[in-house]
Amino acid sequence: MRFINNIADNGGAVYIEGPTSNVSFTDCQFIGNIASNGSSLYLYMGSVSFEQCLFSRGGLNSGQGTVAYAYYGTSIDFVSCTIAGNLEPDSPLMFLFNSPTRISNSIIAENSCSAPVESMIMGVTELNYTTIYGNSGGNWVGPLEEFDGVNGNVEEDPAFLNSDDGDFHLAENSPCIDTGNPNLPNDPDDTVADKGAFYYDQSFNGVEEQPLLPADLTLSPAWPNPFNARTTVELTLARSHYVEVELVDVLGRQVKTLLTGVQPAGVHRVEVNASGLAAGVYLLRAQIEGQRSQVQKLVLLK
Numbered sequence: 001m002r003f004i005n006n007i008a009d010n011g012g013a014v015y016i017e018g019p020t021s022n023v024s025f026t027d028c029q030f031i032g033n034i035a036s037n038g039s040s041l042y043l044y045m046g047s048v049s050f051e052q053c054l055f056s057r058g059g060l061n062s063g064q065g066t067v068a069y070a071y072y073g074t075s076i077d078f079v080s081c082t083i084a085g086n087l088e089p090d091s092p093l094m095f096l097f098n099s100p101t102r103i104s105n106s107i108i109a110e111n112s113c114s115a116p117v118e119s120m121i122m123g124v125t126e127l128n129y130t131t132i133y134g135n136s137g138g139n140w141v142g143p144l145e146e147f148d149g150v151n152g153n154v155e156e157d158p159a160f161l162n163s164d165d166g167d168f169h170l171a172e173n174s175p176c177i178d179t180g181n182p183n184l185p186n187d188p189d190d191t192v193a194d195k196g197a198f199y200y201d202q203s204f205n206g207v208e209e210q211p212l213l214p215a216d217l218t219l220s221p222a223w224p225n226p227f228n229a230r231t232t233v234e235l236t237l238a239r240s241h242y243v244e245v246e247l248v249d250v251l252g253r254q255v256k257t258l259l260t261g262v263q264p265a266g267v268h269r270v271e272v273n274a275s276g277l278a279a280g281v282y283l284l285r286a287q288i289e290g291q292r293s294q295v296q297k298l299v300l301l302k
Contacts, residue, residue, distance in 0.1 A: 001025075003040070004221055005032040005297050007281075010069070011042025012058070019073070021046025025053055027197075030067075031166075032057040032225045034299060038069030039088075043099070049077040054168060054197045056085040059226050059299075064095035066113060071097035078103045080184070082168050082197040084160065086111040087224060089136055092118035102126040105181040107158050107168075107196040109133040119143045127151065129181040131158050131195055152181065158196065165234075166223050170200040177202075217241070217288050219296055222272070226299035230273045233284060233296065239265045241288040247272060247298075248283050255282065274300050 003013035012033030016023055023046070030040040030053065039058035041048075042065075058066045066088040070076055076099060083093060089112045094101070098121040108116050108130065114137040117124055123143045129152035132139040139155050140148035147153050159174035161167045170176055177200045180193035187199040194200055220234040235245070245259035255277065258270050272284065279302040287293035 001027070002029045002031065003033060004029070005225060005299075007034045007299070010035055010037045012039045014040065015042045016046055016048055016074075017044040019045045021048070023047075024049045024051070026051045027053070029054045030056070030058070031221055032059075034059045034061060034226060035063070036061045037063035037095070038065040039067065039086075041065075041068040041070070043068065043070040043074040043076065045072050045074055047075040049079070050081055051077075051079045052197045053078075053081045055081065055083045056166060056168065057221070057224065058086045058088070060088050060091055064091050064118070065093070066091050066111070067093045069095045070099035070101070072099075074099040076101040078106050080104075080180070080193070080195070080197060081106045083108045083116075084110050084168050085163060085166060086113060087226075088113060090114055092116065092137070093135075094118070094123075096120070096123040098122050100125045103130055104128050105184055105193060105195050106130045107132075107176060108135065108139075109158050110160070110163055111135045113137045115142050117143050127153060129153065129179070129195065131156060131176055133157055152179075166221070168196070169198040170194060170196065172200070174200065217243075217286060217294060219284075219286055219294050222284065222296060222298055226301045227272075227274065228301045230271055231298060233270045233272070234267055235270060235286055236267050237263060237265050237288070243268075243286065243288050245270050245284065245286045248285055250281055250283065252283075258284070272298065274302075278302075 012035035066086045096119040127147040159171045161169040176195035178192045180195045184193040189203040218236040222233045247256040
């Protein structure tokens with residue numbers, strides 16, 4: 001399941017409240033969500049777990065917790081998660097108020113943040129087999145300092161496949177391969193658990209399998225989003241098509257034409273330049289001849 005480009009006052013993707021709440025998320029992606037507190041998660045009491053989840057490109061209107069804002073006794077588990085590429089230099093990734101949090105077999109890397117975690121009364125109680133690296137506000141700082149270099153925790157480049165384009169799979173040379181929590185089940189390729197949300201498949205047989213092209217038109221999430229100068233969207237065509245890509249406002253009025261004409265099969269990068277545009281919400285609309293359009297929400301901040 002993917003939670004992409006949602007906007008809310010609290011909890012851009014997920015808002016959970018209540019002492020009896022017991023919710024689990026597995027193999028989910030939280031990308032490009034925005035809120036005042038907790039761009040992806042706003043958690044108030046209860047018990048919540050995340051396994052093999054990606055948290056990326058979160059943004060805040062104000063407040064705290066680019067990834068999560070939790071308080072009043074919320075119990076949280078992050079297992080085999082990747083937290084990377086988030087965008088708020090003045091906020092911690094997690095703001096925890098009296099919320100015991102356990103993190104295992106995960107990667108927290110390459111985030112713009114004031115710190116990975118800020119906590120009051122109770123925060124991170126367990127942290128093991130986790131890589132923390134390249135965060136602008138520091139790595140093993142604040143409540144994480146006591147976990148530095150113990151319980152399998154390290155500070156080293158996780159070697160993502162292409163973090164600039166939002167691809168947080170592990171490259172072949174990643175030190176996160178086979179160095180995860182040995183108490184977890186093996187990865188599907190029957191090797192020791194890799195760290196993070198995406199395991200590296202070592203069952204590769206030496207014959208590269210060509211990826212299947214999509215049937216029609218595929219749009220990737222814009223990056224960055226929200227943006228304040230320019231953002232880029234990739235569209236993939238299965239075969240040559242006449243394509244129209246335009247930017248419209250929330251009333252459906254055309255603002256800019258971004259791409260028009262016959263385009264060959266493959267991946268095309270479309271840049272949205274915000275010059276001359278007012279701050280607000282816009283819609284990028286892409287259509288190939290004879291088919292329904294695809295729409296993606298963009299948020300311009302100035």
